[in-house]
Amino acid sequence: MKIRIKFFAILRERTGRSEATTEIAAGSTVADLWRQLQGEYPKLDVPGIRLLYAVNQNYVSADHKLNDNDEVVFLPPVSGG
Amino acid sequence: MFRVTNDPIDLNELVRYVSDPEAGAIATFIGTTRNNNDGRKVIALDYEAYPEMAEKELARIGDDARKQWPICRMGIVHRLGPVQIGEASVIIVVSSAHRDAAFAASRFAIEEIKKTVPIWKKEVFEGGEVWIGTQTGQPFTTK
Secondary structure, eight states, X not given: OXXXXXXXXXXXXXXXXXXXXXXXXXXXXXXXXXXXXXXXXXXXXXXXXXXXXXXTTEEEOTTOBOOTTXXXXXXXXXXXX | OEEEESSOOOHHHHHHHHOOTTOSEEEEEEEEOOSEETTEEEEXXXXXXXXXXXXXXXXXXXXXXXXXXXXXXXXXXXXXXXXXXXXXXXXXXXXXXXXXXXXHHHHHHHHHHHHHSOEEEEEEETTEEEETTSBSSSOEEOO
């Protein structure tokens, strides 16, 4: 299935792009996608980073199962305000 | 009104937005860019957001505040892009019949923003730049 990914902040800088699409096996989770992306973009592995996960603009846990055409974002710790 | 913007935030517009004949209080909170942080001389802050989700989260904060306090109207606007020293990065306005609810809801809103809204700040300081909050303890310098 096809997954759309957006990168922000330090992850955008380290991948050098703000969006990507990738193919992943049906039944894959957010954690599976993160592992796959680290293969495609080795610089995504920021030492010590603590990520949150969003699918279609809602926070989810790492074991959330993905669906075709989902929009997934890996969120570095937020720092608004 | 729950939104992010690349333009300077208009406090008066927000105060007009929450004005309500039922209100006896309007609380405003303005977060501003400070010229120093952690011993560094800060030149500016540069904010980035996941804009669609940030606005959804800001609206969720408004809904949660409304469940906890009897507020009349509420607005939150967060600025994106470079924000110079002394300028507002975020403004929260709340109106309520009595002052306690407006104070409490605005305090709640700024604390929630810092925890859950997908907005990131890069500090541009003399000698480099750093994403704030990216790592526990150690700032991650990109230059």
